[in-house]
Amino acid sequence: MSIPFCIGRVIDTVSSLNSEGEMTDQLTNIAIFLTGLFLVGAVANFGRVYLIQISGQRIINTMRQSVFASILRQETAFFDKSKSGELINRLSADTTVVGSSVTQNVSDGLRAVAQGVGGISMMVYVSPKLALAALVTVPPVAVVFIIYGRFLRKITKSVQDSLAEATQVADERISNMRTVRAFAHEKLEMGAYNKKIQHVLDLSYKEAMARAVFFGSTGLAGNGLVLSVFYVGSRMMHDSQITVGDLTSFLMYAFYIGISLSGMSSFYSELNRALGASTRIWEIIDKTPTIPISGGLIPSVPLAGNIVFKDVSFNYPTREDAVIFSGLDLQIPAGSVMAVVGPSGSGKSTLAGLFLRLYDPQKGSITLDGTDTTQLDPEWLRHQTGTVSQEPILFSSTVRENIAYGAVDPESVTMDDVIAAAKKANAHYFIQGFPQGYETVVGERGLMLSGGQRQRVAIARAILKNPKILLLDEATSALDAESEHLVQDALEKLMVGRSVITIAHRLSTIKNADRIAVLDGGKVVELGSYSELTQLSNGVFRKLVERQAIVIDDESLQS
Numbered sequence: 269m270s271i272p273f274c275i276g277r278v279i280d281t282v283s284s285l286n287s288e289g290e291m292t293d294q295l296t297n298i299a300i301f302l303t304g305l306f307l308v309g310a311v312a313n314f315g316r317v318y319l320i321q322i323s324g325q326r327i328i329n330t331m332r333q334s335v336f337a338s339i340l341r342q343e344t345a346f347f348d349k350s351k352s353g354e355l356i357n358r359l360s361a362d363t364t365v366v367g368s369s370v371t372q373n374v375s376d377g378l379r380a381v382a383q384g385v386g387g388i389s390m391m392v393y394v395s396p397k398l399a400l401a402a403l404v405t406v407p408p409v410a411v412v413f414i415i416y417g418r419f420l421r422k423i424t425k426s427v428q429d430s431l432a433e434a435t436q437v438a439d440e441r442i443s444n445m446r447t448v449r450a451f452a453h454e455k456l457e458m459g460a461y462n463k464k465i466q467h468v469l470d471l472s473y474k475e476a477m478a479r480a481v482f483f484g485s486t487g488l489a490g491n492g493l494v495l496s497v498f499y500v501g502s503r504m505m506h507d508s509q510i511t512v513g514d515l516t517s518f519l520m521y522a523f524y525i526g527i528s529l530s531g532m533s534s535f536y537s538e539l540n541r542a543l544g545a546s547t548r549i550w551e552i553i554d555k556t557p558t559i560p561i562s563g564g565l566i567p568s569v570p571l572a573g574n575i576v577f578k579d580v581s582f583n584y585p586t587r588e589d590a591v592i593f594s595g596l597d598l599q600i601p602a603g604s605v606m607a608v609v610g611p612s613g614s615g616k617s618t619l620a621g622l623f624l625r626l627y628d629p630q631k632g633s634i635t636l637d638g639t640d641t642t643q644l645d646p647e648w649l650r651h652q653t654g655t656v657s658q659e660p661i662l663f664s665s666t667v668r669e670n671i672a673y674g675a676v677d678p679e680s681v682t683m684d685d686v687i688a689a690a691k692k693a694n695a696h697y698f699i700q701g702f703p704q705g706y707e708t709v710v711g712e713r714g715l716m717l718s719g720g721q722r723q724r725v726a727i728a729r730a731i732l733k734n735p736k737i738l739l740l741d742e743a744t745s746a747l748d749a750e751s752e753h754l755v756q757d758a759l760e761k762l763m764v765g766r767s768v769i770t771i772a773h774r775l776s777t778i779k780n781a782d783r784i785a786v787l788d789g790g791k792v793v794e795l796g797s798y799s800e801l802t803q804l805s806n807g808v809f810r811k812l813v814e815r816q817a818i819v820i821d822d823e824s825l826q827s
């Protein structure tokens with residue numbers, strides 16, 4: 269800010285001084301002063317760029333950590349409503365928009381603001397009257413800024429929303445590429461994606477138009493400022509109200525302000541884009557989950573494993589009209605095996621999910637050793653429970669890491685523990701057959717393994733966990749008869765001394781269960797041992813067994 273001032277002084281000094289020596293002295297002093305100032309400026313610039321860059325990157329990091337932590341904290345129902353591609357977009361694209369605004373623009377923007385404020389102050393110092401003439405452009409510029417800022421925040425949110433929808437489409441199709449290929453729907457999917465991305469482009473046209481108007485008008489305002497200084501200043505100089513040096517300084521300040529106005533315009537523009545995108549980030553960061561992931565009671569006495577469902581009524585939050593349970597009662601005594609059967613869609617998997625507190629029932633209670641599970645620490649509850657589900661999902665790491673994932677602290681699991689669990693799950697043999705053995709990477713979601721292999725790795729994971737409670741949701745459904753027999757054997761050994769809820773379609777696998785609960789119409793309609801239930805004439809279970817026997821007979825006849 270002192271440069272135009274110094275130049276003004278140089279001009280006035282040169283035109284007023286007569287002696288050569290005096291002029292040289294003055295000029296040397298000013299030159300030394302300016303050199304010092306330039307050096308300070310260079311160091312300050314270095315510091316500004318470096319520090320702002322570093323803090324910007326740290327802000328992006330912290331934001332990403334907070335968004336991801338908040339996503340992981342959310343209750344299961346949140347993931348029923350949200351789409352993974354959309355969430356990933358918030359984690360990456362939105363944080364980048366906010367982050368890049370913070371990194372590049374705050375630094376340049378603050379400089380532009382400082383330059384603008386400094387320039388105006390110096391103008392007022394040199395000549396308040398001329399400064400007033402220069403600032404006639406401020407009110408219309410302020411109005412343009414306000415209107416544009418509002419518009420940009422809104423449109424950025426829409427662009428980011430549409431981009432998230434497009435990412436969601438791509439994400440779902442790419443992760444289910446086999447289905448797309450099997451149905452030969454590549455062109456259809458391309459069309460679906462193009463439609464979404466076209467919407468982003470349409471919105472971007474609007475944004476580009478607004479930007480063009482904004483930058484055009486702020487540029488015009490900057491030039492208007494220079495022009496008014498030129499016009500009024502020249503007249504004032506002619507009337508000897510200001511010196512030539514003052515006018516030169518003034519014109520340079522006017523240019524500075526013009527430049528700073530353009531810097532402020534892009535800063536303001538980016539800031540509003542960042543505000544639009546950050547709305548989507550804060551929506552997630554601020555969201556409090558309805559079921560916390562930890563916190564609550566951790567019983568001091570050893571867990572026995574008495575599970576009681578009492579008068580439980582439930583519907584999924586996303587489908588309020590579809591009642592899954594209405595007044596369901598079920599008791600699983602500690603250390604016993606309860607098999608749950610029933611028609612498809614009768615709520616067998618839901619029952620297991622309610623015990624794990626993936627969802628909370630709208631009515632009734634689920635207790636563990638007499639304590640309502642809503643009072644218990646969910647983290648503790650889930651650590652006590654081993655789960656093998658119908659379609660076990662593995663992570664794209666090694667077989668060893670996937671098995672060790674079952675432990676409370678996977679890092680502390682030894683190779684011997686992993687092998688022992690794999691042997692019990694009848695998985696050791698096939699794992700050893702891989703060239704990299706336990707270090708084989710299983711691909712995204714474990715897709716490089718067969719369904720049966722995945723299931724055995726998942727069983728090994730549950731065995732390694734050694735939990736007090738076991739939830740087996742069709743744990744052996746993907747296995748062939750021989751493997752099923754072997755794994756079933758391992759599972760039965762594992763079940764001893766634990767409370768088990770086992771869900772099975774193949775009724776032959778639950779013959780040894782202590783009791784069988786038959787679900788239908790949102791309630792337990794029959795309860796008893798295999799032999800008790802098969803003896804009930806007209807019983808639902810008996811019919812299920814008879815129907816399955818016919819199917820099995822048909823299959824064996826055909827083969």
Ligand SMILES: Nc1ncnc2c1ncn2[C@@H]1O[C@H](COP(=O)(O)OP(=O)(O)OP(=O)(O)O)[C@@H](O)[C@H]1O
Nearest residue numbers: 348584586587592611612613614615616617618619
């Ligand atoms: N996340 C969800 N959101 C909304 N509805 C769901 C959800 N999961 C399941 N449902 C519905 O709840 C009902 C019970 O599903 P559940 O998976 O518990 O049945 P199931 O008896 O285990 O079925 P299957 O034997 O076919 O595995 C079904 O009608 C299903 O459509």
